């Protein structure tokens with residue numbers, strides 16, 4: 001691996017300029033910023049394809065945005081965007097291109113990587129997925145005993161689970177309600193046990209989804225699913241009609257016993273957490289149909305084009321990335337909350353946790369040296385209004401500064417009474433309360449007892465982004481996901497890290513393999529872990545021998 005020449009970001013004059021700027025503005029409040037410039041939201045509201053970002057309830061000015069964009073230019077964000085779209089091997093530790101943007105390129109577009117167009121094969125797989133989905137939705141594809149497929153179980157984990165699972169919930173209103181979809185990920189047997197509880201083997205299709213097809217959880221669950229199917233149908237030939245695979249690894253798919261004719265492929269230039277718009281989205285495509293999936297891809301594509309072409313000062317993913325850096329690196333915040341005001345997006349924060357934290361949870365730079373600035377934040381969140389009744393207390397009155405993204409929709413997916421207006425009233429109220437708070441004088445003036453008054457003060461000055469979209473459609477979901485994908489890339493570029501590997505997950509996997517052997521071994525004389533781990537293994541072995549008696 002060649003080590004690029006880089007300047008540590010904290011040594012750049014643009015970083016220094018931001019540090020000085022922070023000292024100058026640290027005493028400002030969001031309230032004082034609005035007092036000084038009552039129309040600042042006009043200058044701090046940005047739009048792309050109907051998606052609106054109002055960044056005015058942040059601890060920043062247009063001057064801050066200018067300085068942050070200078071930093072982005074100095075660290076090569078525009079060049080890195082071009083390198084990604086051109087298929088350069090920017091994932092240097094794995095020597096791979098990073099081309100999830102090719103997954104949503106329009107039919108007929110060409111992206112040439114090492115002499116080969118990658119867009120035509122993408123559309124060949126999409127076409128095969130669409131045909132397969134049609135045959136299931138129309139009842140042409142049948143199970144081993146001739147019954148229609150009515151339940152689909154996606155078996156995968158991480159990027160092979162979170163994306164389709166999140167999007168299936170998000171787009172439930174667009175899904176074929178005659179089909180039941182389940183997502184099984186955890187190696188905890190309870191996951192698959194519960195998922196299979198009310199399913200009929202004759203009507204169930206398993207999609208075994210794994211980029212590598214070597215992942216312990218997925219293969220363990222897939223074997224359990226196969227046993228369950230064979231127990232139900234009694235004929236090994238049934239596997240062919242009830243199992244398909246999504247993978248880059250045909251050899252392992254065949255070794256598992258799935259005919260590679262029933263495999264939907266993708267490529268090593270698609271990272272797991274960037275893969276939901278590849279064949280990894282097969283379960284989703286079956287649920288929402290090929291047109292729905294095409295709309296989703298069009299939404300991704302619209303945001304890709306915006307990211308590639310909009311000036312940095314107007315570029316939504318770049319701005320969200322830079323605002324995150326402003327808090328993470330200059331205000332010292334540790335976490336970032338994502339708060340969708342949509343029950344359909346309940347799993348969006350969990351999806352973003354992998355996208356963001358697996359991408360930017362790094363402490364070594366592209367040059368192999370330790371990074372000396374803070375990198376990726378801890379990402380967390382829950383849908384509104386539920387979060388309000390759980391952890392918003394801390395965001396309003398706690399000692400920690402938590403920058404938040406509030407995501408809402410102008411119209412509901414389906415109107416149910418006046419729920420939507422109440423939902424959105426809450427979202428707007430929260431961002432107002434967080435920004436402007438309620439002073440001691442205001443609390444006292446409202447007649448509150450002086451002894452209790454301090455407890456009822458809202459300090460305000462808590463920063464939020466407001467993201468508004470017309471309504472939650474497949475297109476809008478695609479825009480939102482791509483918005484966050486490119487935000488993460490922007491941040492990784494400024495910090496000088498590789499957002500596309502995940503070596504940090506490996507050690508635990510290796511140790512788990514060794515410990516699984518230890519748990520199954522005849523005796524514990526060979527245990528060679530630390531004393532605490534050895535003791536835990538012994539406790540487990542003892543409990544096992546007691547329950548076996």
Ligand SMILES: O=P(O)(O)OC[C@H]1O[C@](O)(CO)[C@@H](O)[C@@H]1O
Pocket residue numbers: 157158159160209210211212213214215218272273358502505
């Ligand atoms: O799709 P696979 O190869 O089963 O991997 C699943 C997940 O495991 C990880 O490698 C982390 O362990 C993720 O990056 C990936 O999305």
